Amino acid sequence: MEEPLSDTPTVVGNDLYMQKYTDSNFTSQFLTGLVDLKNAGKFFDMNICVGSTKIPCHRIVLAAASDYFRSMFGGTMKESFTNTVTIHDVEPSTMECLVDFCYTGSVVVTEDNVTDLLKASDVFQFPTVRESCCEFLGKKLHPSNCISIHNYAESHSCTQLVKTALTFIASNIVEVTEYPEFLTLGYDIMRQIMSHSEVNVDKEENVYEILLYWLRDNISTRSESFCRLMECVRLPFIRRIYLLSKIETNPLIRKSSLCQRLVKETRMFHTCMLDLQDNASIRLQPRPSTGIAELLIMVGGCDENCDQATSIEAYNPITDSWRRLAQFEGNLRGGYAIVTLGNDIYVTGGSQGSQVYSRVWRYNSQVSEWSEVAPMLLPKEYHGSVVLNSFIYVVGASGCECYDFLLDRWTMIASLPHPVTNCSVTSCLGKIYSIGNAFNSEEMIIQVYSPETDSWSVLPCPLPQMNFVPHITSLKGLVYFIREDSTEVLTYDPTSFKWSKIPPMLQLHLGGSAAVFNGSVIVSGGYDEQFGLAGTIEAYDPDKKAWSVIGMMPRPMFWHGCVSIYRFVSTPTGLKFTADADLHDLTPLLKPPAS
Structure with a gap:
């Protein structure tokens, strides 16, 4: 142990030498x-x-x-x-x-x-x-006491314990329903539980049945709350036959305008009519326990040696892992466009040397196979493709076309009034937005297509000077313009005609790809500021107004395509809720009391 200092200070020259002593014990x-x-x-x-x-x-x-x-x-x-x-x-x-x-x-x-x-x-x-x-x-925490602990924690403002208890209730919801406390829950906590992604059921139908079980305990006072809580049921992931036979026949749902809107949204989702980017919500995010996940799909691209890939890679954010899907049977040389319709992926056009293709390939996610469908009417390269109202639209300098997947048929639509090169497109609020370079000019032109009138209009473009055509995508009613020559990102609001800047990306993505995934704008790959090929995937959360890195590509790539699909990725891990045989029969409970 260090000896204490003497009471007499030590003097060195004209300076007073001092030492601080601290007893660690x-x-x-x-x-x-x-x-x-x-x-x-x-x-x-x-x-x-x-x-x-x-x-x-x-x-x-x-x-x-x-x-x-x-x-x-x-x-x-x-x-x-x-x-x-x-x-x-x-x-x-x-x-x-x-x-x-x-x-x-x-x-x-x-x-x-x-x-x-x-x-x-x-x-x-x-x-x-x-x-x-x-x-x-x-x-x-136990299924028998978790509700009382949650309520106790809430009454004493124990924020973290409230969150812990709520997650436990959601993760053990089937067992929790076996105890009488469940039927005492009020609207607010039921909404928090039903909205929770950790609700542990083997299929989404169980969430609806648990809600129905809660309703039946006091239908006279809970009918309105039940209809509002239907917003928390992720109806798009319920089987169509169940939706038709069990949910649409529910008398409360039939009478509720809110529930009818939810049913309509689900039908549109099932028939590929729902614009997932405009309607991004928690209802479109499958619960992990059901075995369904939204996957981020990377198609093609080039590595640092400019070798072109034909592999299709799928990223599962729940497991933070990549999986290789069926390899593309053709080639992905360049100039092609990629889009999803439902859970199928379509690759249109492209070129190799002087050869420009009109062919169209479709990846069927249910059987994990590629097949050719009807070719476009005109060959296209460096064009854009987008889905709107269950139709695939391709937009390019050589003409614009529309594909009906039910008829497997292409038809021509109005051409761009100002043909452009390196076209990038997206859909937003029922219209198609296209941006590209005017021929023989560095001028950027934004053109907007209205399917109702089959006509294009030019949108005044206040964008700053750019070296490359930006990626464009849309989310929740905003069009995002993602620059390739800087980290700057701009948005356009079609309802207010307002342009805005959002926080910049965390790094440059020259030659990268943009998409919408899990309710966020995703930018992946490309070259960074140091001219190194990076495999970073970053996401912009519009609610938090912030970018974050969510993962890495299996290998750094540029000029790749990026989309998302829903797919069964594992056997359901959740529990099954066993309901009484008369669960769905509300008629006796809705009868007025005898006079």
């Missing part, structure tokens, strides 16, 4: 000394009285350990100059625990004292004791 020895004084009953200067119990202690120790007692003893209250302080509404044993904590910094939490200790530590401002009680309750 002082704090623990000091606390031990306080405990020894307490145990020996020495120097007490006050008593805490709880009922008939007196707890002798040192005023300064309590004031040092608790802001509550510091304010009490340091102010003008009578407790600041009396030797006895009376405490109400707390058990003597609980107060003794808190006083002991002031001396030792430790407390024993048990099933018998945890609720009283949590409440008292909250009142007397012992935050670490409060946290230890919350942690203890979090470890004791």
